[in-house]
Amino acid sequence: MKKMIKHSQVLLALVAAAALAACSTPVKLDEPAKIETRTPTPPVETKAQPTVAPVSDTKVVKVDIDAEQTAAVSDKRVIYFDFDSYVVKDDYRGVVEAHAKRLGVSKNVRLNLEGHADERGGREYNLALGQKRAEAVAKSLSLLGVAADRVEPVSFGKERPAAMGSTEEAWAKNRRVELMDKK
Numbered sequence: 001m002k003k004m005i006k007h008s009q010v011l012l013a014l015v016a017a018a019a020l021a022a023c024s025t026p027v028k029l030d031e032p033a034k035i036e037t038r039t040p041t042p043p044v045e046t047k048a049q050p051t052v053a054p055v056s057d058t059k060v061v062k063v064d065i066d067a068e069q070t071a072a073v074s075d076k077r078v079i080y081f082d083f084d085s086y087v088v089k090d091d092y093r094g095v096v097e098a099h100a101k102r103l104g105v106s107k108n109v110r111l112n113l114e115g116h117a118d119e120r121g122g123r124e125y126n127l128a129l130g131q132k133r134a135e136a137v138a139k140s141l142s143l144l145g146v147a148a149d150r151v152e153p154v155s156f157g158k159e160r161p162a163a164m165g166s167t168e169e170a171w172a173k174n175r176r177v178e179l180m181d182k183k
Contacts, residue, residue, distance in 0.1 A: 066109075069102035073179075079137055081175045083118075086132035088140050096137065099179055100144035103151075110182040113137045115155040116162070118171035123157060130155030137177045152182065 076099070079092040088096065103109055115130030115137075134153030141151055163170040 066106045069098075069105050073098045073102050077179050079177045079179070080172065081133055081177070083171070083175065084129070085175075086129060086136045088136050095179075096140045097144060100141050100146050103141070103146045109150070111151045112180045112182050113151055113153045114160075114178040114180055115153065116160060116174055116176050116178070117158050118174040119158045119161065119166065120171065121158070126157035127155050130157045133175075133177050137179070 073095075076095040079088060079095055081087070082089070099111065103111070113134040115132070115134030117126035117129045117133075121129070131153060134155055138148070138151045138153045142148055158174070161170070161174045162176065163173040
C-alpha cells in the first residue's frame, strides 16, 4: 500500500513538472525586442450636426392650492343630524375630511361651525343641542389634525331655520351644522 501511495505521489509530481515545462517559453535575451509600428489613420470627416437651441417658451403653470381646496368644499358646507342627536354620521365623513384638508393647506382660514336644531323642543334645549352638534363637528376636525383655535362652534338653536314648516322634510333640513368661513 505504501508503495502505491509513493508511486502516485511521484506520478503526480511528474505531471505537474510536465505542465510547468509546457507553459514556459524560452526567451532569448540577446535578441532585440520587436517593436510594432503603426501609421495613424486620418480622422473621418463628418458633417456638422445642427445644434438645438433650448426652448424658452416653456410655461410654468402656477397652482393655487388654496383656491383648489376652497372650490373642493364650496358645495360641502352642511352636515345634517338625526332627530335629537349630535353624532356626526359616517355619510358626512367626506365633508369633514375635505374641510380638514383645506384647513391644513390654507393656514389663514378659520371656520364658524353654526349648530342648528328644528323647531321641536324648548329654546334652551335647542340652543344646547345646536352647540353639541357644532362641538361634535369641531371634535371630528380636531381628530384630523385641525387646531382648536381654527374653528369656533356656535349655536343658533331653532332661531335660523333653513326650511319653514312643520314637516319631517323641513325638520330634517333644520337639524344641521353649517361650516362657514370666518370673516
